Amino acid sequence: NAGVTQTPKFRILKIGQSMTLQCTQDMNHNYMYWYRQDPGMGLKLIYYSVGAGITDKGEVPNGYNVSRSTTEDFPLRLELAAPSQTSVYFCASNRQGISSPLHFGNGTRLTVT
Amino acid sequence: TQLLEQSPQFLSIQEGENLTVYCNSSSVFSSLQWYRQEPGEGPVLLVTVVTGGEVKKLKRLTFQFGDARKDSSLHITAAQPGDTGLYLCAGLTQGGSEKLVFGKGTKLTVNP
Numbered sequence: 001n002a003g004v005t006q007t008p009k010f011r012i013l014k015i016g017q018s019m020t021l022q023c024t025q026d027m028n029h030n031y032m033y034w035y036r037q038d039p040g041m042g043l044k045l046i047y048y049s050v051g052a053g054i055t056d057k058g059e060v061p062n063g064y065n066v067s068r069s070t071t072e073d074f075p076l077r078l079e080l081a082a083p084s085q086t087s088v089y090f091c092a093s094n095r096q097g098i099s100s101p102l103h104f105g106n107g108t109r110l111t112v113t
Numbered sequence: 114t115q116l117l118e119q120s121p122q123f124l125s126i127q128e129g130e131n132l133t134v135y136c137n138s139s140s141v142f143s144s145l146q147w148y149r150q151e152p153g154e155g156p157v158l159l160v161t162v163v164t165g166g167e168v169k170k171l172k173r174l175t176f177q178f179g180d181a182r183k184d185s186s187l188h189i190t191a192a193q194p195g196d197t198g199l200y201l202c203a204g205l206t207q208g209g210s211e212k213l214v215f216g217k218g219t220k221l222t223v224n225p
Contacts (some may be wrong), residue, residue: 042215098213104155
């Protein structure tokens with residue numbers, strides 16, 4: 001079982017560049033999430049989606065955008081990369097919303113210089 | 114802001130030792146999840162505790178949810194190098210707009 005798959009695994013961006021972090025899941029989960037993990041800071045929710053066509057902001061949405069055109073895919077877009085966006089990004093999904101266990105991908109390590 | 118404080122932040126022990134890590138808050142949570150994260154991977158759920166005072170065992174790991182549902186602990190008996198990783202607790206807030214709040218984690222290293 002693939003579970004939650006994230007690509008790329010590593011990326012280096014220059015300030016002002018844009019990129020899309022890809023996330024796909026094969027568990028037919030309605031709920032999907034994007035988190036960022038900074039050293040010593042825990043996981044912070046960026047955006048989430050409760051189903052195809054529906055997205056909402058999390059705790060730290062500024063500088064990011066998302067879309068959810070299918071149940072399987074939930075890409076995260078950075079339009080104008082800034083050094084503050086250097087982090088490890090995790091995509092997660094679950095079946096019944098925030099009260100049920102999260103299934104995480106293996107992350108994308110992004111460095112903005 | 115509801116915070117979950119995890120302690121200790123770092124823990125380095127020898128194989129065979131016992132250890133306890135803590136997850137504390139001044140807020141009440143509906144439930145609490147524990148995850149383990151290995152380097153280069155995403156967190157993986159270990160257990161969810163729901164009832165105040167609940168104790169759950171997973172082989173050598175024992176999880177306890179405080180009576181008031183404000184705190185939790187994870188005890189590992191006879192630690193092994195395979196237990197090495199970052200242990201994260203996450204609390205589900207109460208009220209109309211539920212949120213999952215993560216602690217900052219305890220980084221455990223078990224030396225052979």
